[in-house]
Amino acid sequence: MSQQLMEMLEQAFEESTKLYQDRGFQRRVGFGKKPALINVDLANAWTRPGNPFTCDKIDDEIIPGVQRLLEACRAHGFPVIHVTTCYQVTDRENPNTDMGLWHNKIPVDVVDQSNEDLWAIDSRIAPIEGEQVLIKKRASSFHGTYLAGFLRAAGVDTILVTGVTASACVRTTLCDGLAEGFRTIAVKECIGDRVPGAVAWNLFDIDAKFADVEPVDKCVDYLNTVGAAKG
Amino acid sequence: MSQQLMEMLEQAFEESTKLYQDRGFQRRVGFGKKPALINVDLANAWTRPGNPFTCDKIDDEIIPGVQRLLEACRAHGFPVIHVTTCYQVTDRENPNTDMGLWHNKIPVDVVDQSNEDLWAIDSRIAPIEGEQVLIKKRASSFHGTYLAGFLRAAGVDTILVTGVTASACVRTTLCDGLAEGFRTIAVKECIGDRVPGAVAWNLFDIDAKFADVEPVDKCVDYLNTVGAAKG
Amino acid sequence: MSQQLMEMLEQAFEESTKLYQDRGFQRRVGFGKKPALINVDLANAWTRPGNPFTCDKIDDEIIPGVQRLLEACRAHGFPVIHVTTCYQVTDRENPNTDMGLWHNKIPVDVVDQSNEDLWAIDSRIAPIEGEQVLIKKRASSFHGTYLAGFLRAAGVDTILVTGVTASACVRTTLCDGLAEGFRTIAVKECIGDRVPGAVAWNLFDIDAKFADVEPVDKCVDYLNTVGAAKG
């Protein structure tokens, strides 16, 4: 069914694009002068098989794409933030849990802080010295974290966002990122999910209203160009 | 095409639901003890014909549904917040605008604060004495507003959300609402959008991860039941 | 008593300064490259006689100083944000008020939104075309507002803060401003309060930990210098 679904979605996107363009949506926010890379939930519970959170297209598309972005950012000294999610209190019956109410919707109770292997960043794209691992408790990388304040202090004006999932943590991170005043770029090949169609329809909504969806090639070129310029 | 698209989406949702249920998603957050009603962007620029923001199914579904919810909330003294969006500086060339960067994605520049008719709440569901109109600048009703603080001070634990659009302001309001610690209910018939499929796929994502999507009948029953109980 | 109190406070500040300097406090955050001016609650309820919120040293120090800062910002196109405070629901018995719980500490119930003269910016330093009036509900100009997102979108890295009161809205605005990643400058002569000693001890705490307290002369010079440089 997936091929058929994608064709049908493409038709819907085409029709919607006409309306959006007529009305002035789908504008370009554009790349700015000082980018940061934000990798969302590319930790083992999401990138390795066998977990409720395991996602698709990790090995063949997301990891290789993120590796290229990391290389470019590191070459030019642009900030990289590795975002992950875990909890201190994962007992679903305990009302005093840092899961808040989210375990009433999704199985966040599996990501216990004491089991670091689950929420550690995938070793293929692991942080190096001087890069931060930001632990969040909600979907958005900005919600209930110091991310916006950090990015402003670092003079960042543009965020390139990768990771999983398109329908939750990546989308909310991009929505919040734009709201916080950052130019938001969704790196197309480096965003995944786990159910049919979810990447497609979420990237369509995102591109219409919250961020520019751009191919990884273009993002790597941008990083190298803006990095050389500042050099 | 729309009928065909909906059938295809229903198939995709069915398939995804299997995976989600196997893995522990699509749980119920449930109704709490003290609800508030949040109507998002049900202002003339969104509810009346002829504006870039005009949405579908306003007259036949959303307005009548919201009228029923308003009646129940008012009968029992539950807070109602009327959310709208407008800007003081709508010159797209002015970098010092309260639109932030959003006018670089969507035509928010049309909603000028000086043109109150555009952002006034639709007269069919207008605020009455004691109800607040909350002006926001971004998609989420929580982002950059005092909404979360107000709701907590009022002892609210549950938010019923209506309005437009499913793909932007309603969805981000629900995501943030759950993150802020409120039980989140998306009132199914009272949420609209303007392009094919957008209501369907956004409600599907929302119900899987961020809020319970519930019919307006059930929501009205809940308001009357919990209202009678508090007596 | 005031002269004696001030002398005693100066002694205490001197003693504390020794400890602070030994331990590495009282560092300088410094001026950045793109400033904005934030005037906090310089509205009639605070600047004109006869209101519970009326403050001292308005006419002889604060207004003239702010006029100089405004002139310099306007000459160079730096953003100016006029912050004020008012409420839609000012009935203290109504639990559903946008005052939240603050009316349980201070008389915010006097500043009703329908009485615009109370919360309008003092005419001597009123906004001009293209400048925003930001209505807040809490002490901090950042809390529950879009201020941080706006400043970031405008590329601002430094905020010059004036207004009242030192012990509440100005201090919380500076604390939040630094936390949000902005270089924070408290303009010494342009910050007021209404009880003995409050300006002195709050500026002392602020300078030790949250912002550089700088004379208005130096701030005007900075605005002109950085403005000429961007020229």
Added chain:
Amino acid sequence: MSQQLMEMLEQAFEESTKLYQDRGFQRRVGFGKKPALINVDLANAWTRPGNPFTCDKIDDEIIPGVQRLLEACRAHGFPVIHVTTCYQVTDRENPNTDMGLWHNKIPVDVVDQSNEDLWAIDSRIAPIEGEQVLIKKRASSFHGTYLAGFLRAAGVDTILVTGVTASACVRTTLCDGLAEGFRTIAVKECIGDRVPGAVAWNLFDIDAKFADVEPVDKCVDYLNTVGAAKG
């Protein structure tokens, strides 16, 4: 000098209190129905000798008071949150640090995350199973953290705040707590600082505008009473 300073401050407070009471300040926010205890920065770098952050009156007043509060909260199942502060990147020359800009004012660079002993909660009041340690990066326990969302999800309406310092992390936590819609109680004996007068003038400002300053005896009684009532 300290005795003399305190007498002079008491005189100033008395005079100010007349003005405040005439004008409607210094109201009582009161205790609510569901409290939580928030201990701010009672970690070794602040509670043990020899650190730039070391504070006064830890051993004889703050620790014993907090022990009594902990006992009462634990007896009745009220949430306890242990707040501390540390950083992943403490190189002051690195612009990409989670210290943001704060190291430009105070010596936060000493609290390196890799040196856990520094930021671990003081063993005399250490967390037990089921209690959270919340790591913050800024002064306020709410700023850039999930605290408000957690408290709302747990149904908390009142926060009892202890810790250090009066002039920074405790004060900003109380200001934000009220802004977020919680009844704010500053536990008088359990709040400290490190320079003369700072506790006195900060508690005076706080009590006038942001929280009720209450003795630990009264707070313990309250916890036991409200705990028995829910029991």
